[in-house]
Amino acid sequence: xxxxxxxxxxxxxxxxxxxxxxxxxxxxxxxxxxxxxxxxxxxxxxxxxxxxxxxxxxxxxxxxxxxxxxxxxxxxxxxxxxxxxxxxxxxxxxxxxxxxxxxxxxxxxxxxxxxxxxxxxxxxxxxxxxxxxxxxxxxxxxxxxxxxxxxxxxxxxxxxxxxxxxxxxxxxxxxxxxxxxxxxxxxxxxxxxxxxxxxxxxxxxxxxxxxxxxxxxxxxxxxxxxxxxxxxxxxxxxxxxxxxxxxxxxxxxxxxxxxxxxxxxxxxxxxxxxxxxxxxxxxxxxxxxxxxxxxxxxxxxxxxxxxxxxxxxxxxxxxxxxxxxxxxxxxxxxxxxxxxxxxxxxxxxxxxxxxxxxxxxxxxxxxxxxxxxxxxxxxxxxxxxxxxxxxxxxxxxxxxxxxxxxxxxxxxxxxxxxxxxxxxxxxxxxxxxxxxxxxxxxxxxxxxxxxxxxxxxxxxxxxxxxxxxxxxxxxxxxxxxx
Numbered sequence: 176x177x178x179x180x181x182x183x184x185x186x187x188x189x190x191x192x193x194x195x196x197x198x199x200x201x202x203x204x205x206x207x208x209x210x211x212x213x214x215x216x217x218x219x220x221x222x223x224x225x226x227x228x229x230x231x232x233x234x235x236x237x238x239x240x241x242x243x244x245x246x247x248x249x250x251x252x253x254x255x256x257x258x259x260x261x262x263x264x265x266x267x268x269x270x271x272x273x274x275x276x277x278x279x280x281x282x283x284x285x286x287x288x289x290x291x292x293x294x295x296x297x298x299x300x301x302x303x304x305x306x307x308x309x310x311x312x313x314x315x316x317x318x319x320x321x322x323x324x325x326x327x328x329x330x331x332x333x334x335x336x337x338x339x340x341x342x343x344x345x346x347x348x349x350x351x352x353x354x355x356x357x358x359x360x361x362x363x364x365x366x367x368x369x370x371x372x373x374x375x376x377x378x379x380x381x382x383x384x385x386x387x388x389x390x391x392x393x394x395x396x397x398x399x400x401x402x403x404x405x406x407x408x409x410x411x412x413x414x415x416x417x418x419x420x421x422x423x424x425x426x427x428x429x430x431x432x433x434x435x436x437x438x439x440x441x442x443x444x445x446x447x448x449x450x451x452x453x454x455x456x457x458x459x460x461x462x463x464x465x466x467x468x469x470x471x472x473x474x475x476x477x478x479x480x481x482x483x484x485x486x487x488x489x490x491x492x493x494x495x496x497x498x499x500x501x502x503x504x505x506x507x508x509x510x511x512x513x514x515x516x517x518x519x520x521x522x523x524x525x526x527x528x529x530x531x532x533x534x535x536x537x538x539x540x541x542x543x544x545x546x547x548x549x550x551x552x553x554x555x556x557x558x559x560x561x562x563x564x565x566x567x568x569x570x571x572x573x574x575x576x577x578x579x580x581x582x583x584x585x586x587x588x589x590x591x592x593x594x595x596x597x598x599x600x601x602x603x604x605x606x607x608x609x610x611x612x613x614x615x616x617x618x619x620x621x622x623x624x625x626x627x628x629x630x631x632x633x634x635x636x637x638x639x640x641x642x643x644x645x646x647x648x649x650x651x652x653x654x655x656x657x
Contacts, residue, residue, distance in 0.1 A: 190372030197368075198361055209353040213346055220342065225314060228333040229303065232316040235265065235272070236301075236329050240320040247324050254324075258282035270331060277326040285332035286313060295319060295328055311336040374402045378409055390417035448475050497539040497625040504534040504568050504577070511547045511566065515555060523560030526551070529567040536575065536646060538626045546622045550579040550642045553616065557583030557640060570648075577644040585636040594632050619644075 187195075239261055246257050258274040258281030265272060271285035288306040292315055296302045301318035314333040319326075377394055384392035390413060394406040451468045460468070508528045519526040536543065547566065554564040562582045569576055586594075594616055623630050623644050634640040
């Protein structure tokens with residue numbers, strides 16, 4: 176693992192690879208361009224310098240040819256002296272030459288080249304070449320003079336060492352400028368690519384923290400370019416992952432709490448049932464004592480059955496959507512009054528409904544009835560004798576609200592915040608006496624969610640509690656029942 180990490184650290188980063196490749200391509204292009212431009216410039220300068228010397232050689236050759244023809248016509252033996260005279264006259268002007276006839280040298284003041292000279296061209300043509308001579312560059316131009324006489328040739332030598340020295344300085348300036356431009360570009364390119372890579376490194380660091388489980392990590396969002404868009408997308412992903420993890424943890428916690436609560440709720444009645452059963456087996460009991468023991472077993476069994484039914488109902492409703500059939504709320508409340516009415520009468524609680532006619536909700540009538548029955552049953556349990564429970568429906572903005580309001584003992588903020596949690600009882604002793612398991616409101620919440628509605632509770636100690644099931648309007652509204 177350590178060796179793998181070392182290899183990873185030794186590998187070049189993306190911005191370093193981009194920097195080296197871009198710099199290499201630039202240096203290659205710049206070097207090639209400078210070399211091509213320098214070569215073209217040198218060639219043009221060389222040709223211009225040669226043209227100057229060729230023009231001078233042509234002038235000398237024409238003058239010499241005319242004088243040779245004139246002297247040859249009057250006195251041919253004077254031609255070598257004429258050649259020597261030309262050599263002396265041109266020597267002071269930086270021009271050296273050699274004049275020969277059929278291999279016989281008449282005059283020679285030019286430096287001997289270190290390499291063989293090109294062959295003498297035919298009459299009417301000339302040949303030139305730059306050859307080294309004693310460590311200097313010399314241009315040699317050779318041509319045959321027109322007859323008469325035949326076989327006379329002229330070779331002129333021009334020193335070009337100053338030209339090549341000047342060109343070497345010029346070429347050095349070319350490459351020095353290219354080197355300076357390359358260095359400036361290298362620095363600028365490094366700064367630009369390093370600056371562009373830093374946001375990506377920060378994104379990589381944030382991604383690494385997310386991979387390590389730190390879901391609070393966020394990246395700075397700067398600009399609207401691709402990096403900024405990537406940072407926003409990464410932050411959105413991190414936020415969703417954090418929310419999902421939080422939801423999963425909360426769900427797992429609720430499931431664990433539900434399991435713990437189920438185990439707790441089952442333990443007490445099962446222990447009691449087992450104790451009474453053992454008591455019946457071993458003790459000598461009267462008929463009345465036997466009846467009381469068996470009655471307790473029956474009551475606890477019924478409570479366990481009711482709890483299991485509600486757990487099954489909650490499991491069936493989880494994640495499911497209720498069907499949408501028209502339900503007359505007025506008739507629905509009448510059925511709720513008939514179901515809860517006997518318990519309300521037995522406790523001395525007045526139970527009534529307050530609503531305008533013609534309210535229709537779209538949903539599953541049995542589920543909506545179970546919702547209102549549970550809310551009304553809890554409201555009746557919360558009231559003492561002489562209290563009252565009112566069921567009503569009304570329009571609130573864009574919503575239709577089913578309300579159950581009681582004048583019972585009420586709840587504090589802590590108890591109100593936990594309403595709807597499975598197995599939670601605001602008054603545990605009273606709930607156990609009345610056979611409750613704390614699942615009614617949890618079931619009501621799931622019924623409401625399956626209809627796209629939400630539950631709301633408000634309460635004041637000593638005044639009472641109001642429970643509201645708030646349905647989105649849509650098809651739900653006040654109109655003639657179908």
